Amino acid sequence: MAQQSVPPTPTNFAVWFEYALGGSLALRKTIDILIAGRRKFDAATNHELYITYVAQAGADPFGDLPDQLSGLIETAQEFLNAAVTDNRSHIEALGEVSSEAAATGDPRAIIAKLVDELSKATARAATLEANFAATSEELDSIRDSLKAAEQRSNTDALTGLANRHSMDEFLRLAQIAAMERDEPLSVFLIDIDHFKKFNDDYGHQVGDQVLRLVAKVLQEGVREVDLAARYGGEELIAVLPGADLQACTAVAERIRRRIAEAKLTRRATGKEIGSITVSIGVSQFRLAESAEAMIERCDRGLYQAKRLGRNRTVTETELEPEAGAA
Template structure:
């Protein structure tokens, strides 16, 4: 207001001065509107970039076929869970599952059906675990469930629930509608021992899984270590 008054006092033609001030005010308003529009545009671009980065990070931690966590994400989660279990004294258990006669599915019906079977097993695993647990693809046709805070008994119950759900599902070949029949899994369960390495824990799960296979498949075996 002071600058406006000074301009009017010093101007020989007050009306011309007022017009110039009005023009300058209009230009300032237009510049402010343009700047605001650019800020909105930049904010939108930042939101889009942030979303793209989040999606890229998610893809980097997700198995493309099954939609579960991949091996790298699984290892990171399990190591953190091991540290937390040692600090808190809470239980931590893991179960490893393997599709029975998976090679037969691939050889008889083709890899597309094999992929379909893996997605079915992954879906049953993801739906069977609890909030806060992790379902991941360990490798090949082996999937894994990591259950922080769960002792062996609870983990065995969950592994059995997953096994039963899969065994009760009927697989149909999507291309032809042909019924394939029953899919089964074998499962090995182990509870983390304080100070135990990642590899040793998985090895005990794998040994229990092997015994399940040797005992006739389609069953859950708990590590006796």
């Protein structure tokens, strides 16, 4: 902290203590990039580091294993212990046969004893194999269930887009990559115009249909490397790694026009419903800023678009000065 002229405040100390511990790979990478780029750790940068990596640090999503998986591991351990015990018993039995052979010298008795022991060993091995096969099937079932659960946890059920949690994680990694590679990163936020009117006039089912249509156009309008997500309510968001403000605005405008041209009809009657329009705000990532700060500029652009008449895109460069700002 002294080398980088960081004031020893409680929040700054919390950030650099976490950096020294190495518990957050994202924080370590971010600070290392800032140091390598000779970026000054001013009050704004220090605040963004604290808000992004310390104040909002959540619980580890990979905590305790599910009880079912833990029980399966215990069962497998029991099978292994049984196999070891059976193997010892088999060796001891063969040792007894060897001793009897040395004492009696009768080959028929020895052969009968060996056949009996081998038959028992084969039966035990078959039982153990069947148990392991059943356990393997159960493990496959658990793995499929966990995969499906992970998919559900990252997806918005109504629109099929990524959900807020998934978007937050994608954006965090995209910010780190943008700083490491010195590449742009942009975001645009969409809000459906007069969405409440669709719900009030036609019911929530039509409102949901409107939301799904806009989500479909958004998903089809971005690249595979981008992320389209439901941000909350009737707001959708797109994260575009590698895209600067101009490129991101072009994508947002193309999507806005496609939505305005789309036709929505009521499934029950086939009757066409009024046109759908959206307002969009666009911003580009600034070095070391928090995701919240970048999205806040999108939000301001979006609401400025609404004030100017809706059905338009406003970028951060077009923002009007905030009330009370110098």
